[in-house]
Amino acid sequence: MPSFAVSQEKNQWLSEKMEALGIREKDIEEKFVRSSGHGGQNVNKTATCVYLKHVPTGIEVKCMKTRSQSINRFLARRELVKKIEGRLEIVTAEDRKATRMRKQKAKRRKRASAKYASGSSRVLPDAGI
Numbered sequence: 267m268p269s270f271a272v273s274q275e276k277n278q279w280l281s282e283k284m285e286a287l288g289i290r291e292k293d294i295e296e297k298f299v300r301s302s303g304h305g306g307q308n309v310n311k312t313a314t315c316v317y318l319k320h321v322p323t324g325i326e327v328k329c330m331k332t333r334s335q336s337i338n339r340f341l342a343r344r345e346l347v348k349k350i351e352g353r354l355e356i357v358t359a360e361d362r363k364a365t366r367m368r369k370q371k372a373k374r375r376k377r378a379s380a381k382y383a384s385g386s387s388r389v390l391p392d393a394g395i
Contacts, residue, residue, distance in 0.1 A: 287351065
């Protein structure tokens with residue numbers, strides 16, 4: 267596994283994640299393309315955009331978030347791992363958090379609709395006049 271221009275912990279995490287999912291480097295087809303967007307002359311002269319294709323699944327990823335090719339290589343592999351996890355329907359921590367937020371939002375919406383729906387038909391007590 268190549269080492270990228272990110273922290274050692276991130277490189278370690280990526281290699282463990284790829285190993286756990288059974289993604290091998292030899293199964294990944296990697297190409298470098300010229301990116302677009304911010305970066306000026308650097309972007310026009312160097313091929314910093316990274317294109318990955320996981321041959322067994324056919325999943326393709328293209329990353330041009332930074333001007334650094336090495337960081338884009340890391341980010342593209344991270345995105346590839348997320349897509350493969352999604353295809354295998356593996357529940358990640360991010361998925362659990364999103365589900366919890368959806369439930370919480372639905373609960374708040376239900377409470378608000380109940381509160382304001384009952385408030386319009388409420389009868390005020392007599393003032394004793």
